């Protein structure tokens with residue numbers, strides 16, 4: 001007897017897979033909240049460490065809690081030398097997201113079961129992510145590792161470790177806000193991945209190694225890298241409209257536009273656009289920025305009625321490039337931030353866990369005949 005086939009919903013679009021209080025999106029109104037706080041408020045008034053705590057523990061930290069969390073993050077930036085050696089030994093032409101994935105797995109091998117509680121593992125993972133990204137970047141450039149500076153916050157310390165120079169206040173601020181903006185975004189692909197892996201009771205290092213793999217894809221975190229490649233291909237403002245017409249005629253996607261949930265401009269891209277403007281006004285414009293402004297205008301004219309508007313990735317890459325960060329390090333920066341969200345979801349998943357085991361719609365055949373190898377054509 002065959003059971004009735006379940007109805008397939010491609011991409012599980014619109015299907016709830018968990019209860020969550022971490023973040024909230026209203027895609028029609030363009031609203032994003034973390035634990036009830038509007039993203040614009042957090043971008044203007046909070047910082048990455050405070051936001052990470054908020055996502056993880058549900059409320060804004062007290063001054064003592066925040067100071068303790070910051071001190072802990074600074075302490076956990078000291079990674080095992082053997083892990084740094086592993087990162088330095090990875091292929092220099094490999095993608096930094098692959099290095100980060102390897103880094104999480106190796107970090108788990110060094111640390112799993114060694115810390116006093118899961119909250120310590122969480123702090124270690126948040127602290128270690130930027131250190132691993134910077135360590136691989138320095139190694140592949142043939143430059144020596146820069147030791148973390150415990151007096152700096154996550155954003156400034158990352159820039160310091162990347163360059164070996166004290167970053168200026170504006171750049172550190174811009175990166176800090178970008179980290180706030182990327183820290184969580186409801187049930188996106190990498191968060192879903194994190195929750196699926198968490199549901200198997202895998203350790204949080206494995207959870208992050210899996211989620212980072214999901215984030216790497218060009219339809220998810222990898223889009224910010226593709227935006228820059230695309231803008232460079234367009235080259236100049238006068239070529240924007242012809243390029244867009246060609247792209248749409250061949251049903252190509254314009255990277256940095258469109259969203260599964262937002263059908264209006266992503267609220268994070270408003271914040272990033274304002275920061276980009278500030279950065280470019282203070283440090284000088286680039287052709288890429290002008291091309292981006294023109295492309296936004298042209299895409300919204302052509303596709304706005306379909307609900308296709310800029311998403312967070314459209315302006316983040318432009319900002320990072322202006323700060324001298326290599327294109328393939330853009331997605332790892334997304335990971336530096338999103339690890340806080342993944343771990344908040346991991347904590348939530350563990351409260352009332354049930355292993356994920358969705359159904360499928362079987363489209364194969366039955367009663368296949370096994371033929372001996374020698375008799376097969």
Ligand SMILES: CC(C)(COP(=O)(O)OP(=O)(O)OC[C@H]1O[C@@H](n2cnc3c(N)ncnc32)[C@H](O)[C@@H]1OP(=O)(O)O)[C@@H](O)C(=O)NCCC(=O)NCCS
Pocket residue numbers: 218219220221223252253254255256257258259260261303306308311312313
């Ligand atoms: C993010 C994304 C995967 C969302 O996809 P989705 O909700 O499944 O939407 P679909 O891919 O089904 O697109 C719906 C329609 O809009 C069009 N569309 C969506 N995004 C588009 C884009 N970036 N450029 C051009 N057309 C786009 C599709 O071609 C489709 O058109 P059709 O109805 O004529 O077939 C998609 O918008 C995309 O690929 N964007 C580019 C990559 C990107 O920036 N990703 C980062 C997300 S934060």
